Amino acid sequence: MRDPTTATFAAGAIQMPMILFGGFLVKYSRMPFFMQWASWLSVMKYAFEAMIISTYGFERCQYSYDEFISTVNISQIEKPTWAEFLPLMLSTLDPNGDKTNVDNKAVVGMDEDDKAIYQLYSTTMDAVNGAGTNKTFSFDVSIILSYYDIDGDWILYRSMIAMIIYLIIVKIITYFVILNKLKRG
Structure with a gap:
């Protein structure tokens, strides 16, 4: 031009x-x-x-709780402030206390912290993708890859x-x- x-x-x-x-x-x-x-x-x-x-x-964002536990000295770990309020955050995200978004098969063998993290991420996935989607949360895929x-x-x-x-x-x-x-x- x-x-x-x-x-x-x-x-x-x-x-x-x-x-x-x-x-x-x-x-x-x-x-x-x-x-x-x-x-x-x-x-x-x-x-x-x-x-x-x-x-x-x-596989950069895979969550492996067992690998984390095996490589870290657990006695030296202090629970962060936000982790103390995790049950409160989850109750805010799910005020009815309805645990239907936590698949019973997925939480078998998990301790309470893993169940809380699973519920937090699965609730976040429901909020991001919409309540009616068929997507389920998996620790194998990052939330960003799943979202896009x-x-x-x-x-x-x-x-x-x-x-x-x-x-x-x-x-x-x-x-x-x-x-x-x-x-x-």
Whole structure:
């Protein structure tokens, strides 16, 4: 463009749909059906997913209480202040005292602290995902990966391949645009 001011506004206008459909503001699963296809065209979606997987994926957020106990001197641990108020926090999250969100199979063999942590996380998952979802809490997957519906670490590779293809397509389009401008000029 000949006018730098127009070029500045055009660059922002081109990036805005990519940001809107990239998963930052609205999750893909919550978008209306007719708008979900735009998410697949957004390079921001792939960059966002790759960033989440590289930060929270590859089993970095697994909770292993047994491993923690075996590596730490328990007698030296002081219970943090917030842990003393955990039952109060849980009763605030679930004022009726209804324990239906704690799956009996999942809590077998857990001590009281593990049950409290499980209830806290499962209640948080219900609040984040909505009460009617079929998602269940698992210590094997981080809450962030579960929230963004990222099913596995393979999505990192898919996102990287999509970004490379996107880069190649943009380079080819740029080449033909510059070639066209040089032929005119």
